Amino acid sequence: MKKTLNLLLAGVASMGLAFAACAEDYITLASTTSTENSGLFASILPKFEDTTGIQVRVVAVGTGQAFEIARRGDADSLLVHDTAGEKRFVENGFATERADVMYNDFVLIGPANDPANIRQAQSAEEAFAAIAKAEAPFASRGDDSGTNRAELRHWKNAGVDPDGDWYRELGSGMGPTLNTAAAMDAYVMSDRATWVAFGNRQNLTLLFEGDKVLFNQYGSLLMSEEKHPHLKHDLAQQWHNWLISEDGQQAIADFKVDGQQLFFPNAK
Secondary structure, three states: OHHHHHHHHHHHHHHHHHHHHHHHOEEEEEEEHHHHHOOHHHHHHHHHHHHHOOEEEEEEEOHHHHHHHHHOOOOOEEEEOOHHHHHHHHHOOOEEEEEEEEEEEEEEEEEOOOOOOHHHOOOHHHHHHHHHHHOOOEEEOOOOOHHHHHHHHHHHHOOOOOOOOOEEEOOOOHHHHHHHHHHHOOEEEEEHHHHHHOOOOOOEEEEEOOOHHHEEEEEEEEEOOOOOOOOOHHHHHHHHHHHOOHHHHHHHHHOEEOOEEOOEEOOO
16 A cells, blocks of 8 residues: 555656646747737747747737847847847847848838828838828837837938827837727838738728838847846757748748738748
């Protein structure tokens, strides 16, 4: 009886250790609202988890906030879209490696009647200048995201300091910003993936696209073991490696909405 009890206890203990190990097989990924809102993660994460047994728990925020989460040591990995900011993050010692993963582009959305006539613009700079000149309502994320940082660069390149009642800084993610733009009949800059997946378009339509300056690159970063030794660096390395592997790149290419590919793999 004693031997049987000991065997039973040993079995329970073994199961407990196994469950504990499984509970630890996850990473926290700080990433962007565009990757979440578009449905990309819902498509590719199950494939990674099936391959590795590692669960990825996504914190979807603006890129600036994702940097801050990682800087504090509250994320095991980063997938964001501000190449200049990502390189500074590495240079400042918070990450040890950065890799190109995928790209798409930004597009300018607005009311179908296009009061600023940006359909006729020959460049993004001209389109932004036309919106400002017309003082047409513009909904800005205003959240220090990668999209917001890019938008502010385009205003600067157009020689515009956006101000006044026509320019609304919302402090919200891409999906909520598109919802607000739809309610306001306002112009808005969006990543293409979130726009294609967006359902509440109302009177909004895509009005300007194709300028090379609207290119939108995403990068994966590995956190510094020296800065944050408590993070799950070995599991995060597997995620990073999978994203830039042939399997990961194919999973990204396979993700489509209404038959349209939304992200294009470009790991080097």
